[in-house]
Amino acid sequence: MSYVALFGNPNTGKTSLFNCLTGSYEYVGNWSGVTVEKKVGVLRQHGVPVVDLPGIYSLQPLSRDEGVATDFLLTEPCSAIVNIVDASQLQRNLHLTVQLLEFGRPLIIALNMVDVAEKRGIKIDAVKLSRHLGVPVVPVIARTGKGAKELERAILSAKDGHHSRMFIDYGVEVERAIRRIAEQLPDDVPGDKRWMALQFLEGNERLAAYLRDHFDLSPLLAIRKETEQALGCQAAKHIYETRDRWISETIAAAAIEFKPKPLTLTEKVDAVVTNRYVGLPIFLALMYIVFMLTFNWLGTPLADQLDTFFSGPLTDWLSRLLDWAGASPFIEALVLDGIVAGVGGVLVFVPQIFILFFFISLLEDSGYMARVAMVMDRLMEAIGLNGKAFIPMIIGFGCNVPGVMAARTIEQPKERLLTMLLLPFMSCSARLPVYALFAGTFFIHEQALVVFSLYVLGIVVALGLAKLFSSTVFKNESSLFVIELPPYRVPQALTLWRSTWEKGKGFVRKAGTFIFGGSVAIWLLTYVGPHGVGVPMDDSLLAAIGGLIAPLLAPLGFGAWQAGAALITGFLAKEVVVSTMNIIYHVREANGLEQMIAAHFTPLSALSFMVFVLLYTPCLATVATIRKETGSWKWTLLSIGIALTVAYMISFLVYQVGMMFHFQ
Amino acid sequence: MKGESVMIANIIIGGAIFVYAGWVLVRHVKKSAKGTCAACHLADRCSGSCGPER
Amino acid sequence: MVLTDLHKGETAVVVRLAVEHEALKQRLLHLGVKEGKMVRVKAAMPFGGPVMVEVDGQAIGLRRKEASSIEVK
Numbered sequence: 001m002s003y004v005a006l007f008g009n010p011n012t013g014k015t016s017l018f019n020c021l022t023g024s025y026e027y028v029g030n031w032s033g034v035t036v037e038k039k040v041g042v043l044r045q046h047g048v049p050v051v052d053l054p055g056i057y058s059l060q061p062l063s064r065d066e067g068v069a070t071d072f073l074l075t076e077p078c079s080a081i082v083n084i085v086d087a088s089q090l091q092r093n094l095h096l097t098v099q100l101l102e103f104g105r106p107l108i109i110a111l112n113m114v115d116v117a118e119k120r121g122i123k124i125d126a127v128k129l130s131r132h133l134g135v136p137v138v139p140v141i142a143r144t145g146k147g148a149k150e151l152e153r154a155i156l157s158a159k160d161g162h163h164s165r166m167f168i169d170y171g172v173e174v175e176r177a178i179r180r181i182a183e184q185l186p187d188d189v190p191g192d193k194r195w196m197a198l199q200f201l202e203g204n205e206r207l208a209a210y211l212r213d214h215f216d217l218s219p220l221l222a223i224r225k226e227t228e229q230a231l232g233c234q235a236a237k238h239i240y241e242t243r244d245r246w247i248s249e250t251i252a253a254a255a256i257e258f259k260p261k262p263l264t265l266t267e268k269v270d271a272v273v274t275n276r277y278v279g280l281p282i283f284l285a286l287m288y289i290v291f292m293l294t295f296n297w298l299g300t301p302l303a304d305q306l307d308t309f310f311s312g313p314l315t316d317w318l319s320r321l322l323d324w325a326g327a328s329p330f331i332e333a334l335v336l337d338g339i340v341a342g343v344g345g346v347l348v349f350v351p352q353i354f355i356l357f358f359f360i361s362l363l364e365d366s367g368y369m370a371r372v373a374m375v376m377d378r379l380m381e382a383i384g385l386n387g388k389a390f391i392p393m394i395i396g397f398g399c400n401v402p403g404v405m406a407a408r409t410i411e412q413p414k415e416r417l418l419t420m421l422l423l424p425f426m427s428c429s430a431r432l433p434v435y436a437l438f439a440g441t442f443f444i445h446e447q448a449l450v451v452f453s454l455y456v457l458g459i460v461v462a463l464g465l466a467k468l469f470s471s472t473v474f475k476n477e478s479s480l481f482v483i484e485l486p487p488y489r490v491p492q493a494l495t496l497w498r499s500t501w502e503k504g505k506g507f508v509r510k511a512g513t514f515i516f517g518g519s520v521a522i523w524l525l526t527y528v529g530p531h532g533v534g535v536p537m538d539d540s541l542l543a544a545i546g547g548l549i550a551p552l553l554a555p556l557g558f559g560a561w562q563a564g565a566a567l568i569t570g571f572l573a574k575e576v577v578v579s580t581m582n583i584i585y586h587v588r589e590a591n592g593l594e595q596m597i598a599a600h601f602t603p604l605s606a607l608s609f610m611v612f613v614l615l616y617t618p619c620l621a622t623v624a625t626i627r628k629e630t631g632s633w634k635w636t637l638l639s640i641g642i643a644l645t646v647a648y649m650i651s652f653l654v655y656q657v658g659m660m661f662h663f664q
Numbered sequence: 665m666k667g668e669s670v671m672i673a674n675i676i677i678g679g680a681i682f683v684y685a686g687w688v689l690v691r692h693v694k695k696s697a698k699g700t701c702a703a704c705h706l707a708d709r710c711s712g713s714c715g716p717e718r
Numbered sequence: 719m720v721l722t723d724l725h726k727g728e729t730a731v732v733v734r735l736a737v738e739h740e741a742l743k744q745r746l747l748h749l750g751v752k753e754g755k756m757v758r759v760k761a762a763m764p765f766g767g768p769v770m771v772e773v774d775g776q777a778i779g780l781r782r783k784e785a786s787s788i789e790v791k
């Protein structure tokens with residue numbers, strides 16, 4: 001299968017364009033490093049497979065996500081390349097374009113962000129640019145889909161056709177080196193031999209590693225060395241400068257009207273949010289407002305209404321339906337005490353989850369995300385990480401799995417590894433129902449504050465451990481930080497809704513599938529005992545299982561089998577902690593659950609329990625992702641080990657210190 | 665007659681619930697073990713962290 | 719003079735990129751920070767945190783240590 005591949009600098013609208021072309025809803029955000037994995041779709045109506053790739057500045061990758069794009073060129077066949085070029089940043093975008101032209105496949109340029117460029121007083125003559133580069137240039141606005149049809153036509157007609165005759169003369173020394181290297185290359189290398197030789201001379205490590213698998217590189221290295229001696233500088237520098245001059249000429253020929261105007265919106269907002277003194281306080285204040293909205297002002301009232309509906313009208317209606325169908329008591333208990341309790345208990349928190357996701361989407365789409373990374377960098381540097389690690393952490397608040405994957409954009413291997421290992425301490429949305437349930441029962445008035453503190457505790461623990469590790473295990477590794485700060489964009493209502501929905505619908509779907517299944521299984525475990533069926537819950541299998549670890553948990557304040565059972569099932573997915581609690585403590589009446597829980601927990605032990613759930617172990621999916629991304633079981637198991645130990649220690653402290661001060 | 669059809673209804677409802685529950689459970693565990701999280705926006709398309717292993 | 723000597727809002731021309739870290743230097747080049755380019759300091763984070771500079775209408779955040787190895791005039 002031969003792909004049409006989308007290449008371009010980060011944050012130029014590749015994914016937006018991919019979504020237009022294929023009708024998908026991939027993840028779009030206004031910062032560099034949103035897409036960290038290749039995504040495959042199909043060109044509508046034509047059945048042509050299209051791939052979206054992470055953004056790159058050049059074909060020499062500095063980080064894992066960039067490596068994905070280079071590897072694609074080296075290992076996968078492509079019938080055409082669509083190069084998305086940001087019209088407002090032509091100079092640096094064309095550096096990649098040149099490299100892609102040299103690769104020697106049919107290429108189409110999608111000139112994106114023409115609206116932004118125009119606002120800045122830059123107008124580009126697509127026809128002239130096309131003539132200069134020898135490839136079709138199609139102006140588009142990926143955000144609104146303008147020009148997508150024309151682009152599609154251009155792709156279909158260029159596909160599998162000729163490639164550009166564009167040629168840059170790099171001067172005698174380099175040209176000689178190119179010829180000598182090309183002679184040595186086998187015939188079956190991907191891409192043009194000239195391209196390959198140039199990339200090698202530029203010091204593309206990924207390509208060198210690829211070639212090394214096929215043959216001995218020492219003659220090529222010798223050629224590079226000779227050339228560099230003749231040039232009197234690094235070949236990479238020489239090639240870069242030659243290209244840069246060529247690009248300037250191209251732009252001079254094709255771009256009309258340059259009258260740079262400052263981006264007033266961005267300037268004004270930045271003057272406040274990246275202010276020396278108020279930058280960090282503003283970030284914290286915004287977070288606090290988000291929590292108040294999620295838990296106090298908006299989310300909780302909505303959740304309460306849902307809860308009343310589930311435990312009132314829905315239960316009545318279902319039980320009447322079951323009666324009418326003549327269901328046996330067994331089925332009735334299964335449905336009402338198992339499924340309604342388990343699934344409903346999680347579904348009632350949908351309002352809170354959606355509100356939180358809405359704000360995460362807002363953060364992602366506005367351009368503030370990269371600023372947060374910069375504002376946080378000083379703190380992160382002090383603990384041996386860099387500001388960019390904060391982005392995966394924020395994504396981790398939604399779900400830890402994409403958070404772990406987002407760590408790919410971090411250049412230094414050590415910082416990336418640390419970020420992945422500590423990411424599970426970020427409180428993902430699946431843990432939110434647990435807080436909402438317990439804080440809603442025991443800390444009615446301080447709910448937002450308690451939950452906010454839990455989120456902060458997760459961050460503090462992660463940062464503390466990062467400090468510990470970077471001053472012991474990972475000593476003496478240099479740290480690196482450079483980040484592109486995109487202009488702010490006013491988020492579009494539709495995009496915002498879509499990305500909120502895309503995130504939130506997973507939660508709803510999960511309730512209908514896995515949590516449904518889990519609830520049935522858990523209810524069955526409460527129904528069946530080692531000595532028969534229909535036993536009292538305390539003699540059930542679930543009690544036996546939970547009882548195994550209950551003594552261990554007693555010093556933390558929740559030594560009952562119920563808590564143990566809930567925590568074990570929570571490893572599969574953290575929402576299930578709440579489902580299990582609901583099924584165990586289920587009484588068929590409104591507010592029954594909260595009374596039951598209040599009878600089994602004290603505010604202190606509830607707090608200790610929430611702390612434990614926050615920290616105790618990454619869920620199965622996160623564990624698998626850490627395993628894949630680190631490529632090592634050792635680090636994965638370490639991550640789980642650290643989590644369990646830290647959770648135990650902190651919950652122990654919370655409970656024992658609380659007891660000492662007679663705080664109940 | 666009445667008793668029998670009620671029995672059958674019970675078996676069908678119960679059976680459907682258990683079969684569905686078992687199926688989604690197995691599927692979830694299989695998918696999670698590959699690194700896909702059902703509650704995340706990548707859920708539909710993501711086949712886990714499918715990047716090149718190095 | 720180096721980049722960190724500039725005050726907020728000041729503009730200067732890059733004369734030399736003496737950044738040690740090779741990968742970082744490549745990244746800066748690709749972001750458009752190179753000899754002969756006008757740069758403007760937009761903000762500086764407190765406690766020796768990163769500086770925010772603007773090149774070609776593109777804002778970039780980088781650490782003070784690296785910024786101080788960029789010579790300007």
Ligand SMILES: Nc1nc2c(ncn2[C@@H]2O[C@H](COP(=O)(O)OP(=O)(O)O)[C@@H](O)[C@H]2O)c(=O)[nH]1
Nearest residue numbers: 011012013014015016028029030113141142143
């Ligand atoms: N004004 C404007 N914004 C755009 C355009 N295309 C994309 N964007 C925005 O640019 C940001 C980056 O888009 P994305 O598709 O994630 O870029 P990628 O990183 O290249 O995949 C998002 O906030 C988009 O809404 C465009 O043509 N005009």
Ligand SMILES: [Mg+2]
Nearest residue numbers: 014015034035
């Ligand atoms: Mg993208």
